[in-house]
Amino acid sequence: MGRHANIAIFVPHLGCPRQCSFCQQRTITGQQEAPGPQDVLAAAETAAGSLSDCSGAEIAFFGGSFTAIDRGYMLSLLEAAKRAVERYGFKGVRCSTRPDAIDSEVLDILQAHRVTAVELGAQSMDDGVLLVNRRGHTAEDTRKAAGLIRRAGLELGLQMMTGLYTSTEEKDLETAREFLKLLPATVRVYPTIVLPGTELCRLYEAGEYRPQELGEAVELCAELLEMFEGAGVRVIRMGLHPGEELERRRVAGPYHQAFRQLVESRLFLDKLRAQLKEPGEYRVRVNPRDISTALGQGRENPRRLSELGYSVTFIQDETVKRGGFAPVDQQGEK
Incomplete structure (x- = not known):
C-alpha cells in the first residue's frame, strides 16, 4: 500500500447544532465557503497527479459535523468522493462528526460510499466539562457511537481536547483512559486555543478561564502520547494545523507550529532521564x-x-x- 495521505476537504461548521465554547471554525480552517462535489473531484484529481501510489490516500471530510449536515448535500459530497476513490484507487473516505450524529442508518450510507473510517469529536469524557463547554452530547453518546462504528467494521478515530474550561489534568488523563476502553485505531489530541468571538474568549477576558501554558500542555500531551502509543493506538495529530490566520487571530493558549515535535522531544527526555x-x-x-x-x-x-x-x-x-x-x-x- 502507498504512503498514507489525507486529501482534506473542510466542511466548516455545517451541521453543528450549537456553538461550542471554543469554536470559531473559520479561524481554524481558514476557509469560509462550503465545498461542493466539483471541489471534491478537483482536490482528488490534484492529489492523484502528485502521488506515485494512491492506494494509501484517503479523501477526508473534516471541519464540521459531517453526518449532521443536510442529507442531500452530504450525499452529493459522498457520491463525488466515491467516484474519485474508484477512479484513482484511493484507500477510501474518512470523515469526522459528532458522537450524537451517528446511527445505523447513517453508517449504512457511509459504508455504501466507500467510507472506511469515522472520527468522533468527543473532546472530553467528563459530562460536566462537556456541559459547560456547550458540546450538546454526553460521554455515553460517544460510547454508543464508538460501538456502532466498530461493529460496522469501520476504523474508529477519537478526538480529544486538553485544557478545556473547567477541565483539569486528571480529567484529561481520565478522558484518555476512557478512550482506550473504546478501542480506537487512531486519536487526535488538540490543546485548547482561545479564539476571538468565542464564549471561551469572553471567559478568558473576564478572568474566569486560564488556558494551559505551552509547557503544561507539552508535559501533559507527552504523557498522553506515551499512553496511547503504549496501547497500540496511532496518534495521528497533536496540536492544531498551523496557519497564518490562526497564528494572527489566536488570543491565548498553548499554540506552537511544531507542537508535536515539542511533545515528542519531551517524551524522549522523560524516557532518557529514567x-x-x-x-x-x-x-x-x-x-x-x-x-x-x-x-x-x-x-x-x-x-x-x-x-x-x-x-x-x-x-x-x-x-x-x-x-x-x-x-x-x-x-x-x-
Whole structure:
C-alpha cells in the first residue's frame, strides 16, 4: 500500500447544532465557503497527479459535523468522493462528526460510499466539562457511537481536547483512559486555543478561564502520547494545523507550529532521564532521523539535562531503532 495521505476537504461548521465554547471554525480552517462535489473531484484529481501510489490516500471530510449536515448535500459530497476513490484507487473516505450524529442508518450510507473510517469529536469524557463547554452530547453518546462504528467494521478515530474550561489534568488523563476502553485505531489530541468571538474568549477576558501554558500542555500531551502509543493506538495529530490566520487571530493558549515535535522531544527526555544513573557524562546513541527529537527545539533537552547535572553527547547510529535510543553509556566506564 502507498504512503498514507489525507486529501482534506473542510466542511466548516455545517451541521453543528450549537456553538461550542471554543469554536470559531473559520479561524481554524481558514476557509469560509462550503465545498461542493466539483471541489471534491478537483482536490482528488490534484492529489492523484502528485502521488506515485494512491492506494494509501484517503479523501477526508473534516471541519464540521459531517453526518449532521443536510442529507442531500452530504450525499452529493459522498457520491463525488466515491467516484474519485474508484477512479484513482484511493484507500477510501474518512470523515469526522459528532458522537450524537451517528446511527445505523447513517453508517449504512457511509459504508455504501466507500467510507472506511469515522472520527468522533468527543473532546472530553467528563459530562460536566462537556456541559459547560456547550458540546450538546454526553460521554455515553460517544460510547454508543464508538460501538456502532466498530461493529460496522469501520476504523474508529477519537478526538480529544486538553485544557478545556473547567477541565483539569486528571480529567484529561481520565478522558484518555476512557478512550482506550473504546478501542480506537487512531486519536487526535488538540490543546485548547482561545479564539476571538468565542464564549471561551469572553471567559478568558473576564478572568474566569486560564488556558494551559505551552509547557503544561507539552508535559501533559507527552504523557498522553506515551499512553496511547503504549496501547497500540496511532496518534495521528497533536496540536492544531498551523496557519497564518490562526497564528494572527489566536488570543491565548498553548499554540506552537511544531507542537508535536515539542511533545515528542519531551517524551524522549522523560524516557532518557529514567535511564540515567547519578549525574555525570553520558553517551546516548540515537537513529539519525531522531536527532532533532533527541535534542529538542533550540537544543532544549541538553540544556535541561545540564541543569540536572548530566552532560549528554548524542551519537547518531543507523542501527538504533527509530523512536528510541540505545542503552546509555556513562563516559569513563568500560
